[in-house]
Amino acid sequence: KAGVTQTPRYLIKTRGQQVTLSCSPISGHRSVSWYQQTPGQGLQFLFEYFSETQRNKGNFPGRFSGRQFSNSRSEMNVSTLELGDSALYLCASTRDGNNEKLFFGSGTQLSVL
Amino acid sequence: SQQGEEDPQALSIQEGENATMNCSYKTSINNLQWYRQNSGRGLVHLILIRSNEREKHSGRLRVTLDTSKKSSSLLITASRAADTASYFCATDETGTASKLTFGTGTRLQVTL
Numbered sequence: 001k002a003g004v005t006q007t008p009r010y011l012i013k014t015r016g017q018q019v020t021l022s023c024s025p026i027s028g029h030r031s032v033s034w035y036q037q038t039p040g041q042g043l044q045f046l047f048e049y050f051s052e053t054q055r056n057k058g059n060f061p062g063r064f065s066g067r068q069f070s071n072s073r074s075e076m077n078v079s080t081l082e083l084g085d086s087a088l089y090l091c092a093s094t095r096d097g098n099n100e101k102l103f104f105g106s107g108t109q110l111s112v113l
Numbered sequence: 114s115q116q117g118e119e120d121p122q123a124l125s126i127q128e129g130e131n132a133t134m135n136c137s138y139k140t141s142i143n144n145l146q147w148y149r150q151n152s153g154r155g156l157v158h159l160i161l162i163r164s165n166e167r168e169k170h171s172g173r174l175r176v177t178l179d180t181s182k183k184s185s186s187l188l189i190t191a192s193r194a195a196d197t198a199s200y201f202c203a204t205d206e207t208g209t210a211s212k213l214t215f216g217t218g219t220r221l222q223v224t225l
Contacts, residue, residue: 004155035215042215042216042218043201043215045212045213045214048211050211055211056207056212090155090156092156092211094211101146101158101161102148102156102158102213104155104156104157107153107154107155109153
């Protein structure tokens with residue numbers, strides 16, 4: 001069974017640009033959540049999608065958005081990039097997101113110059 | 114925001130020794146989980162302990178949970194060099210396991 005796949009693995013952007021990250025969950029998993037990891041703030045929850053609907057949201061500005069497709073694949077978008085958006089973005093999936101362990105992808109390392 | 118504070122921040126031991134990491138959290142939880150992260154990679158789930166459980170074992174791992182003190186500990190017995198990684202506790206406050214609050218992490222170094 002294939003694991004959670006995130007693309008791209010590395011990304012370099014400049015301030016003001018926008019970026020789209022992709023996540024393919026484990027087959028059969030309908031919940032996809034996104035986390036940001038930085039040295040200063042650690043791991044922080046961005047949002048969760050379940051059956052194409054955003055079910056939970058963390059405390060991030062509106063520049064961070066996401067969506068989920070009917071095949072459960074998810075994308076997150078960051079608009080008007082800032083230097084502080086440089087981080088490892090991790091995607092995780094579960095069957096339905098209730099009292100279960102998370103399966104994480106390897107992440108996308110975003111550098112904003 | 115981070116709920117969990119872990120200590121120590123870093124731990125260096127020799128192969129064969131035991132490693133203990135502690136996690137404290139602030140609010141009521143449904144369960145607490147421990148994850149491991151190798152340098153710059155994704156997290157791997159190690160063990161989940163529910164709020165009504167006090168201790169759980171999985172191979173060389175032993176986790177305890179004290180909800181009255183809002184704390185948990187992870188013990189890795191007979192450590193191996195391959196255990197070198199960062200370890201994070203994560204709390205599920207809402208029953209929505211996908212929305213976890215992670216601790217600050219403990220970086221474990223196991224030397225030969």
